Amino acid sequence: MQLESPYFLLLLPLLALWWKILCNQTKHTLLSEEILEKLLVEKKSASLQPKLFLVALVLMVIALARPTLHVNKDTTLQIHAISTLAIAIDISNSMLARDVYPSRLDFSKVAVQKIFEKLNGFKFALLAFSNDGFLVAPTSEDRASLNFLLKHLSTETLSSEGSSIPSAIASAKKVLAPLKETSKNLLIITDGADGDKIEEAIALAKKEQIRVHLLLVGTTQGAMIYTAKGEALKDQKGNIVITKRADTMKELALKTGGAYIATSGDLSEIAWLIEQIALKASKQNVQKEQPYEVVELFYYLLGMALVALFFAFHSLHVKRLMPLIVLVLGISPAHSGILDWWEIEQAKNAYEKAAYAESVRLYENVKASKQSDASAYNLANALYKAKQYKKALYLYEGIQNETLQRQVLHNKGNTLAQLGRIDDAIKVYEKALSIEEDKDTRYNLEYLKQQKDQKTKEQNQPEESPQHENQRASKKENHNSEKKIKIKFHLNLWMSKKPKNGNER
Numbered sequence: 001m002q003l004e005s006p007y008f009l010l011l012l013p014l015l016a017l018w019w020k021i022l023c024n025q026t027k028h029t030l031l032s033e034e035i036l037e038k039l040l041v042e043k044k045s046a047s048l049q050p051k052l053f054l055v056a057l058v059l060m061v062i063a064l065a066r067p068t069l070h071v072n073k074d075t076t077l078q079i080h081a082i083s084t085l086a087i088a089i090d091i092s093n094s095m096l097a098r099d100v101y102p103s104r105l106d107f108s109k110v111a112v113q114k115i116f117e118k119l120n121g122f123k124f125a126l127l128a129f130s131n132d133g134f135l136v137a138p139t140s141e142d143r144a145s146l147n148f149l150l151k152h153l154s155t156e157t158l159s160s161e162g163s164s165i166p167s168a169i170a171s172a173k174k175v176l177a178p179l180k181e182t183s184k185n186l187l188i189i190t191d192g193a194d195g196d197k198i199e200e201a202i203a204l205a206k207k208e209q210i211r212v213h214l215l216l217v218g219t220t221q222g223a224m225i226y227t228a229k230g231e232a233l234k235d236q237k238g239n240i241v242i243t244k245r246a247d248t249m250k251e252l253a254l255k256t257g258g259a260y261i262a263t264s265g266d267l268s269e270i271a272w273l274i275e276q277i278a279l280k281a282s283k284q285n286v287q288k289e290q291p292y293e294v295v296e297l298f299y300y301l302l303g304m305a306l307v308a309l310f311f312a313f314h315s316l317h318v319k320r321l322m323p324l325i326v327l328v329l330g331i332s333p334a335h336s337g338i339l340d341w342w343e344i345e346q347a348k349n350a351y352e353k354a355a356y357a358e359s360v361r362l363y364e365n366v367k368a369s370k371q372s373d374a375s376a377y378n379l380a381n382a383l384y385k386a387k388q389y390k391k392a393l394y395l396y397e398g399i400q401n402e403t404l405q406r407q408v409l410h411n412k413g414n415t416l417a418q419l420g421r422i423d424d425a426i427k428v429y430e431k432a433l434s435i436e437e438d439k440d441t442r443y444n445l446e447y448l449k450q451q452k453d454q455k456t457k458e459q460n461q462p463e464e465s466p467q468h469e470n471q472r473a474s475k476k477e478n479h480n481s482e483k484k485i486k487i488k489f490h491l492n493l494w495m496s497k498k499p500k501n502g503n504e505r
Contacts, residue, residue, distance in 0.1 A: 133171030192246025
């Protein structure tokens with residue numbers, strides 16, 4: 001505990017002097033005997049009056065000194081390793097192609113959000129490019145702000161046509177130049193830019209010592225590009241434009257020491273890319289001030305002072321009101337603890353730091369105290385993150401609060417998907433969408449339907465040779481179903497009428 005204005009404590013000696021003078025007087029009350037006769041039921045309560053009044057004044061003085069509690073202030077400085085990754089996203093018109101659901105650009109945004117979520121110990125710079133490149137967000141660890149800017153990227157952000165990989169590298173150069181790292185890391189997300197200017201891009205990346213990682217999005221068969229009006233894009237001769245993924249761009253990653261993935265819409269493949277980026281990145285030790293929260297305690301002291309003043313001037317004897325004191329202070333085990341807010345804050349902090357087991361423990365205490373749908377919802381979210389899916393599902397199914405229903409159904413669908421109950425998950429997503437349309441729920445629903453259809457087709461295909469069957473089984477084993485589902489939570493929803501923060505995919 002710390003006092004923000006300790007100089008107010010100089011008033012305490014004056015109170016001590018006042019008390020000494022008062023004790024030397026023959027009368028121990030602040031009011032005349034005639035008035036006390038009318039106010040007091042028991043005369044002996046008059047002897048308590050000056051003591052209670054003194055206690056109230058002492059509490060007020062301490063409150064003026066502003067006692068505070070600093071949460072999570074174990075050390076003032078924290079030393080940790082950190083790396084920097086610049087991410088450049090292609091926002092040319094070809095990224096509107098829908099051969100990847102829901103489009104190449106939308107899939108790329110989801111992939112970047114997954115990278116923000118899973119790539120720990122990194123700062124990120126966000127860039128966008130078409131024929132030119134520009135900086136969207138400078139190097140930052142604020143993933144919430146980066147996600148906000150990422151969400152609003154569109155093909156209309158830049159007016160230039162086509163896409164140029166050298167432009168993306170040139171833009172990244174300006175961001176990465178101040179870094180002391182010997183090798184700088186850049187992730188380019190594109191459909192391949194038709195494979196143009198590969199040699200120029202390789203030469204520029206080597207010159208600037210930039211390791212380029214690639215996420216190539218799209219299919220080799222290609223797809224049409226639809227405008228905002230829903231019309232197919234045509235070239236100057238009136239022919240419909242078909243854009244294909246250019247896998248030749250992988251040479252850029254191979255010759256600069258980076259990793260690459262060519263995907264037609266499988267989010268599970270992003271995990272391998274994240275792992276490779278983390279392995280290849282150079283890290284440096286930095287000192288960072290340990291954040292802490294300041295909890296004000298003065299209003300508790302003022303409340304106690306008001307109680308003391310009440311008893312000082314009230315006609316009832318203090319002993320008669322002891323049950324009321326016990327009730328107000330929350331000592332009775334039959335009532336919720338007065339420090340629930342503390343455990344809620346600690347549980348939220350543990351959740352945000354990915355300490356899910358600790359978050360579960362704290363939210364269990366809150367639920368036992370609150371016995372509310374909202375506390376059950378928060379606990380279920382923490383259980384989900386701790387991969388205790390069956391327990392999370394049990395809690396989701398018991399929540400009846402209508403305000404929470406759409407979020408509960410969304411998270412319940414995620415849980416069912418992790419448990420392998422795909423048909424049940426689809427039904428729950430559809431029920432959630434019947435309450436309110438939500439793009440994350442819609443994405444999950446369509447994705448599961450695609451996976452179900454693909455599985456059905458594979459089962460109906462003729463038998464494959466043992467070699468092909470082993471290759472397919474190996475590929476399927478590497479797909480972790482949890483990485484395919486987008487999750488969204490509202491941790492503090494029980495505290496507000498309409499939650500807007502804490503969204504997480």
